[in-house]
Amino acid sequence: MLDVRGISVAYGPLTAVRNLSLSVADGAIVSLIGSNGAGKTTTMKAIIGLKPVSGGEIYFDGERIDGASAPRRVGRGIALSPEGRRVFPQMSVLDNLLVGSYSQRDKAHQRKTLDQIYGYFPRLVERRSQMAGSLSGGEQQMVAIGRALMARPRLLLLDEPSLGLAPIIVDEIARIIVEINRDIGMSIILVEQNAKLALNLCNEAYVLETGAVALSGKGKDLLASDYVRRAYLGI
Amino acid sequence: MNPPTTKPMSYVGIAVAVGLAVLLPWFAPNQFYVHLATVGCINLMLVLGLAIIARAGQLSMGHGGFALVGGYVSALLSMKGWPPLLTLFIAAVVAAVIAAALGWIILRLRGVYFVLVAFAFSQIAVLLALDMSSITGGANGLVGVPPISIFGYVLRAKPQFYPFALVCALTTLLLTWLLYRSPLGTMMAATAENQRLTESSGIDTHRVQVIAFTVGSGIAGFAGALSTHYLRFISPDSYTFWESVSYLTMLVVGGRDGVLGPVVGVVVLTPLPELLRSTEGLQHIIYGAVLVLCLMFVPNGLASLIQTWRSRQRVATTGAARVAEEVP
Amino acid sequence: MSMDIILVQTVVNGLMVGMIYVLMAIGFTMVFGIMRIVNFAHGEFYMAGAFLFAILYGSNGLPFSISVLLAIGATALLGLLMERIVFRKFRGNELNGMIASVGVALILQNSALLMWGSSARTVPPVVSGVLSVGGIVFPWSRLVVIIGAIVAVVSLNLLIGHTRIGRAMRAVAQDAEIAQVQGIRVDVIFPVAFVLGVSLAGFAGVLMAPVLSVSPFIGLAPTLKAFVIVVIGGLGSVPGAVAGGLLIGLIESFAGTFVSASLSEILQFLVVIAVVLLRPQGLLGRKEREA
Amino acid sequence: MSMLQVESLKRSFGGLVAVRNVSFEVNEGDFLGLIGPNGAGKTTLFNVISGVLSPSAGTVRFLGRDISGQPANQTVRQGLSRTFQAATIYPEATVIENVARGTLASNVSGLWGGFLSSKWRVAAKDKASGVLDLFGLTRRAGLKARELSYGEQRRLGVAIALASEPRLLMLDEPVAGLNPEEAAELASVLRRVKSERGVTMVMVEHHMRTVMGLCNRVVVLDHGTLIAQGTPAEVVSNPVVIEAYLGKEAIHA
Amino acid sequence: EDSVTIGVHASFSGAGAAFAEGMLAATDFAAEDVNKGGGLEVGGKRYKILIKQYDDRYRAADAVTAMDRLMIQDGIRFVVGPMGSAAAVATKDQTTSGKVITMTLAFTPRALGADAPFAYRPVITTGEFSDPQVAWLMKNTSAKQVVSLLPNDETGQQIGVANFNSYAKAGAKLQVEYFERERVDFVPILTRLLTKADGLELGGNSPTTAGLILKQARELGYRGPVFVTGGDVAAEMLKVAGKDAAEGVYVHLPIDTGLPDTAAYVARFKAKYGPNMNGFSPFFYAGLQMLFTAMKKAGTVDDTTKIATTLDGLSDVPTAMGNAGWTGEQKYGIKHQIDLPFYVGQMKDGVVTKVATCDVNACK
Numbered sequence A: 001m002l003d004v005r006g007i008s009v010a011y012g013p014l015t016a017v018r019n020l021s022l023s024v025a026d027g028a029i030v031s032l033i034g035s036n037g038a039g040k041t042t043t044m045k046a047i048i049g050l051k052p053v054s055g056g057e058i059y060f061d062g063e064r065i066d067g068a069s070a071p072r073r074v075g076r077g078i079a080l081s082p083e084g085r086r087v088f089p090q091m092s093v094l095d096n097l098l099v100g101s102y103s104q105r106d107k108a109h110q111r112k113t114l115d116q117i118y119g120y121f122p123r124l125v126e127r128r129s130q131m132a133g134s135l136s137g138g139e140q141q142m143v144a145i146g147r148a149l150m151a152r153p154r155l156l157l158l159d160e161p162s163l164g165l166a167p168i169i170v171d172e173i174a175r176i177i178v179e180i181n182r183d184i185g186m187s188i189i190l191v192e193q194n195a196k197l198a199l200n201l202c203n204e205a206y207v208l209e210t211g212a213v214a215l216s217g218k219g220k221d222l223l224a225s226d227y228v229r230r231a232y233l234g235i
Numbered sequence B: 001m002n003p004p005t006t007k008p009m010s011y012v013g014i015a016v017a018v019g020l021a022v023l024l025p026w027f028a029p030n031q032f033y034v035h036l037a038t039v040g041c042i043n044l045m046l047v048l049g050l051a052i053i054a055r056a057g058q059l060s061m062g063h064g065g066f067a068l069v070g071g072y073v074s075a076l077l078s079m080k081g082w083p084p085l086l087t088l089f090i091a092a093v094v095a096a097v098i099a100a101a102l103g104w105i106i107l108r109l110r111g112v113y114f115v116l117v118a119f120a121f122s123q124i125a126v127l128l129a130l131d132m133s134s135i136t137g138g139a140n141g142l143v144g145v146p147p148i149s150i151f152g153y154v155l156r157a158k159p160q161f162y163p164f165a166l167v168c169a170l171t172t173l174l175l176t177w178l179l180y181r182s183p184l185g186t187m188m189a190a191t192a193e194n195q196r197l198t199e200s201s202g203i204d205t206h207r208v209q210v211i212a213f214t215v216g217s218g219i220a221g222f223a224g225a226l227s228t229h230y231l232r233f234i235s236p237d238s239y240t241f242w243e244s245v246s247y248l249t250m251l252v253v254g255g256r257d258g259v260l261g262p263v264v265g266v267v268v269l270t271p272l273p274e275l276l277r278s279t280e281g282l283q284h285i286i287y288g289a290v291l292v293l294c295l296m297f298v299p300n301g302l303a304s305l306i307q308t309w310r311s312r313q314r315v316a317t318t319g320a321a322r323v324a325e326e327v328p
Numbered sequence C: 001m002s003m004d005i006i007l008v009q010t011v012v013n014g015l016m017v018g019m020i021y022v023l024m025a026i027g028f029t030m031v032f033g034i035m036r037i038v039n040f041a042h043g044e045f046y047m048a049g050a051f052l053f054a055i056l057y058g059s060n061g062l063p064f065s066i067s068v069l070l071a072i073g074a075t076a077l078l079g080l081l082m083e084r085i086v087f088r089k090f091r092g093n094e095l096n097g098m099i100a101s102v103g104v105a106l107i108l109q110n111s112a113l114l115m116w117g118s119s120a121r122t123v124p125p126v127v128s129g130v131l132s133v134g135g136i137v138f139p140w141s142r143l144v145v146i147i148g149a150i151v152a153v154v155s156l157n158l159l160i161g162h163t164r165i166g167r168a169m170r171a172v173a174q175d176a177e178i179a180q181v182q183g184i185r186v187d188v189i190f191p192v193a194f195v196l197g198v199s200l201a202g203f204a205g206v207l208m209a210p211v212l213s214v215s216p217f218i219g220l221a222p223t224l225k226a227f228v229i230v231v232i233g234g235l236g237s238v239p240g241a242v243a244g245g246l247l248i249g250l251i252e253s254f255a256g257t258f259v260s261a262s263l264s265e266i267l268q269f270l271v272v273i274a275v276v277l278l279r280p281q282g283l284l285g286r287k288e289r290e291a
Numbered sequence D: 001m002s003m004l005q006v007e008s009l010k011r012s013f014g015g016l017v018a019v020r021n022v023s024f025e026v027n028e029g030d031f032l033g034l035i036g037p038n039g040a041g042k043t044t045l046f047n048v049i050s051g052v053l054s055p056s057a058g059t060v061r062f063l064g065r066d067i068s069g070q071p072a073n074q075t076v077r078q079g080l081s082r083t084f085q086a087a088t089i090y091p092e093a094t095v096i097e098n099v100a101r102g103t104l105a106s107n108v109s110g111l112w113g114g115f116l117s118s119k120w121r122v123a124a125k126d127k128a129s130g131v132l133d134l135f136g137l138t139r140r141a142g143l144k145a146r147e148l149s150y151g152e153q154r155r156l157g158v159a160i161a162l163a164s165e166p167r168l169l170m171l172d173e174p175v176a177g178l179n180p181e182e183a184a185e186l187a188s189v190l191r192r193v194k195s196e197r198g199v200t201m202v203m204v205e206h207h208m209r210t211v212m213g214l215c216n217r218v219v220v221l222d223h224g225t226l227i228a229q230g231t232p233a234e235v236v237s238n239p240v241v242i243e244a245y246l247g248k249e250a251i252h253a
Numbered sequence E: 001e002d003s004v005t006i007g008v009h010a011s012f013s014g015a016g017a018a019f020a021e022g023m024l025a026a027t028d029f030a031a032e033d034v035n036k037g038g039g040l041e042v043g044g045k046r047y048k049i050l051i052k053q054y055d056d057r058y059r060a061a062d063a064v065t066a067m068d069r070l071m072i073q074d075g076i077r078f079v080v081g082p083m084g085s086a087a088a089v090a091t092k093d094q095t096t097s098g099k100v101i102t103m104t105l106a107f108t109p110r111a112l113g114a115d116a117p118f119a120y121r122p123v124i125t126t127g128e129f130s131d132p133q134v135a136w137l138m139k140n141t142s143a144k145q146v147v148s149l150l151p152n153d154e155t156g157q158q159i160g161v162a163n164f165n166s167y168a169k170a171g172a173k174l175q176v177e178y179f180e181r182e183r184v185d186f187v188p189i190l191t192r193l194l195t196k197a198d199g200l201e202l203g204g205n206s207p208t209t210a211g212l213i214l215k216q217a218r219e220l221g222y223r224g225p226v227f228v229t230g231g232d233v234a235a236e237m238l239k240v241a242g243k244d245a246a247e248g249v250y251v252h253l254p255i256d257t258g259l260p261d262t263a264a265y266v267a268r269f270k271a272k273y274g275p276n277m278n279g280f281s282p283f284f285y286a287g288l289q290m291l292f293t294a295m296k297k298a299g300t301v302d303d304t305t306k307i308a309t310t311l312d313g314l315s316d317v318p319t320a321m322g323n324a325g326w327t328g329e330q331k332y333g334i335k336h337q338i339d340l341p342f343y344v345g346q347m348k349d350g351v352v353t354k355v356a357t358c359d360v361n362a363c364k
């Protein structure tokens, strides 16, 4: 479904991602792990189109998309729940979610997805009309994920969804990720610091180090690898 | 912090610039240039005052109001017989005290709200000057403001006044530079960039901003008074909303980061209307276009061009080092 | 006139003037709210609308509705041009955008001066006469302005608060990058918002032209009023602009009637300072969460 | 000796009570963990203690002094610093400059101190490079802070707070966004800071491994109310805490 | 070829631009006349008249800069302007010490004086026309309690004081109310003022403003007499307020278009600059005619002292508006105020009829 071929991304003189390739099969969960500054977020931004690539190609459904604008890629079925939440602080929770369905004009569909999201995150129901900026960190994370889901994407990019969430919610999110993937067959790229969680959830995983893929394989295999255990699981 | 890196080259540059400014009366083709230079000195003080306020993260659209207050205070006192040399400083103090009082109340406001209140203050100052005609002469203003005299030497004509204005401007420039280098200057910059974090580093950001506002407005008061004694006239129209905007314009076009920006802004924009005068009718359109183009293509101010040019080499070397470092 | 008639008259008049201000302020607040540009050229679009209407309707005698549409259309086009050439470069850069808008104001005002001359023009009244209810006088010409303003305010509020494009505008206003990832075409939203905002100013100009006079210099005063109103009403808030506009209108009316005209202006500014101090987020603005 | 005493503290926003009648103490040398579900009021509690928000009711005492409602900057100068949940840095300044700014309050006396000398600058840089070293950011010292990755920005936030030489440091989710290895690394830095510099710490953290490894005492909030406190071991086996916060899988990676 | 340059120093941008345009047009016509005739013949040489304009943006500091440039940079010795009172006062020292002959529009009494031997005023101000007109009006109407609305700027304040005194002399009471310059809605003020007034004075307002006030006053039901003792408002006011509202209003007429030369000037202006002629324009034309006469008589275009002395001595110079001379010795201590007749008119059925002819002493 998604095929990233040898992309490089630079911030001015600094190359954050170099010659990186990865692919996501239909209905798969792919995890990206790596230390701070490894280039995970940058990769996500390159896929969604917030950051232009300086080399390489990106294919989605067999079509080349690295020249398309972000809104166009969203229209094709990619959505991002960004790192650091980035909710619209002065809009209500409901409006945040509705903005998420901007490219999804069908009202009935919209309602259905909304109910689904309220089902995943009951907390958001009671906060519906509160300004998103005054929510607690965890609540904002729920809004950010919900907002991405509202676009009913076929490929969901989750950048550190467990960041700042209570363990009980992290479990919840993990469950929801699996559920979404199973119910709708949505493909997911998951960037996580919580490597154990990420590797447990995914089919395929990539380990990024200083902007390049250092290791890749089945999640379960990596979980068992000595190197990963030492470097990313702290064991 | 970022201490302005002063290399021998810069010292030479500064010395040449100051030397040219000092010698201007001798090589200027006529006194019109001396007049323009004097106006430039006064503008520079006003813009530096504004730059100090901006350094702490606030924008004063009422800067003209403080110049107006300073101008009237100095004019009225000196017309009562006080020596102008003294009333200049009283004007600065009065403007500063008003700014401190106002600042204490309004600086809790952020951004545009602060801008609005400062703007409202300057409007009130103009309206009061208009309405209290028994004191201020109303809309007609005050005529016959005495000239400045230093130990009996009267600064009546342009060549006499210019050196004094230049000394005032250079002193302000030096003090501003010192301020920017000091811890207080660093606190101002920090406050501007992230007030909450600065507050959490133990710095009373409210006070830092009040001080910046007070000092900047005091300078405006002084400059307003200086200009009044130069023109020997002041009226409510002397410092309106448009003056406040034009100082801001000089600051933004010149650049906000150091003391160089205000200098460049003043040097470019003070004579610009004169250069355009021959285009009768089109001059304001061209002026507006120059403004827009400057902001479009040199958004950080013209001074940033000079800085970029100066540090190009430095950036190139560190840039290379950075890339090298990234390679695993 | 008896005291209570004067009182009613004062209130009514304050509301009339207030609505006139509201009309200016909502366009201004929209442009600020979405593009983060304090547009000091806003009044020049008001001037352009008024002038175009004066020329089309007043001088060339075109039918009223056609003149209105053409004048607003042309103002919108001018707005689009300015957005494409100038303002798009200054999105989100509050300070530079503000100064650039001063440059644009200079350009527009002096172009009008070159094209149309400096003297004031008048437009024949579209409607005349007064509606008099129990001794209270409502000039019809102003009622038209009020009705126009109300229509504009209500429809804009609906647009921003409850439509897809309105939500998109708000999203872009708060975080343009993230709005893009919602599929919103930011490069379309900005000009749409800008053109909408200045068209409102043009509309205000059209409405006011028959009531007042038209010259190249009529833009600044309403811009400053709009600025004041928008800030006391809460930036980016349309209901706030309405409240602020009515408040200023009432103060102006009451101070003018019972105190004196010159004091009225001072009083307005004092009230502004008081409002801003007591409710720094503006009358109807909302506070952001700290930390 | 008790360093921080929180007594019947309450804070509400409109109708919503975010912190309700909370009392606890922090002793000198403590490493106190503050946990609780999202929206429990932990950050609000931090804000009230550090002076960013004023309490609706109740008092906060620090080193015996009543500091409730006192402006944040004063509290910091008395020795209580905090970090923010979102990365809070000076994005346009260099990394070293960021940390140097953190030293200002403790480095110069008053606002006008050091006006004419430049000794303070050298001292500030020295101190800042020491702190950067501790946090493994020396390599990044010359970069603009906005060029750092998110995790590095988080670390930088802690470094800035530490630069003000606090006696009590309050950390809001310091390891969020770090991978387990880095979290462990930061934990060891914090441990060292605590032992070498004698800094008492309070930490909000959802990363239970870090909490278990660092804290000697844990306080649990839920819906603004204190529902449990004790040693980490006691707290994680408390059924109320498991129910409200940890979930069935009691210890997380 | 030899030439003399006339500087036009006025506010070409901002709300005063209409005045500036009128001044420029007058200079343009005066120069055109001379140049068409082969130039100004002075001392056996022929001089072409050139024009250079300077914008003071209605700001005193800019006025000083522009005047400096005009005098020092461009070496000009003859100026039409400065326009505003602030500009005139602020540049007084400069022009006096530079011996530059100025023809100002400023209404302030301080624009003229023995300390400014080179400053002339070719327009008639409130100081001249207020007394005789008000005396005549009070004699011919029954108004006793008159209210006046004026903009709160230098012109407004000036006129307010002058009018107040004139009405007092004529035995009536004038209440002056100042409003901020940008105001366009006068209903609140009028509501308060008109309850106890039996006369409304609008002199000193721009034509449009006077029209707006008149319209709003009539809308409020005011039917009493209305006086406009200044400016050239008749045509514009009629347009803004409408025929009905304007009926019976007394207006000041600076010029009498019944005079053939005056009518010719108006027609000439219309042909080149459009229909909206500023009423002061022909006065500057007259002032320049006098200046050129003085140059010829003095036989120099350089010695401004000599030209000024000659100019002072001129009387009964034929101009477009009748024979002109200088007056103002009593009021200003110097005879530098132009002396020309002016008129009172009344609106009747949408046209203005001349009802009195005045000079500085009385109206008939």
Ligand SMILES: Nc1ncnc2c1ncn2[C@@H]1O[C@H](COP(=O)(O)OP(=O)(O)OP(=O)(O)O)[C@@H](O)[C@H]1O
Binding pocket: A011, A014, A016, A034, A035, A036, A037, A038, A039, A040, A041, A042, A043, A083, D146, D147, D148, D149, D150, D151, D152, D177
């Ligand atoms: N806006 C920017 N400007 C300059 N450099 C940047 C910018 N954003 C990121 N970088 C650099 O790019 C590299 C990769 O950053 P990125 O944010 O992709 O890392 P990450 O793997 O997501 O890290 P983290 O886990 O901390 O979020 C880092 O070295 C960072 O310093």
Ligand SMILES: Nc1ncnc2c1ncn2[C@@H]1O[C@H](COP(=O)(O)OP(=O)(O)OP(=O)(O)O)[C@@H](O)[C@H]1O
Binding pocket: A134, A135, A136, A137, A138, A139, A164, A166, C288, C289, C290, D013, D016, D017, D018, D036, D037, D038, D039, D040, D041, D042, D043, D044, D045, D085
């Ligand atoms: N300024 C505010 N206005 C309105 N409600 C607020 C405000 N600040 C916080 N709240 C509410 O108070 C509650 C507590 O928020 P707080 O940020 O303290 O939670 P937290 O415990 O830090 O959560 P997290 O672990 O997710 O960061 C939340 O429900 C939040 O929505």
Ligand SMILES: [Mg+2]
Binding pocket: A040, A041, A042, A083, D149, D150
């Ligand atoms: Mg990241």
Ligand SMILES: [Mg+2]
Binding pocket: A136, A137, D042, D043, D044, D085
């Ligand atoms: Mg929190």
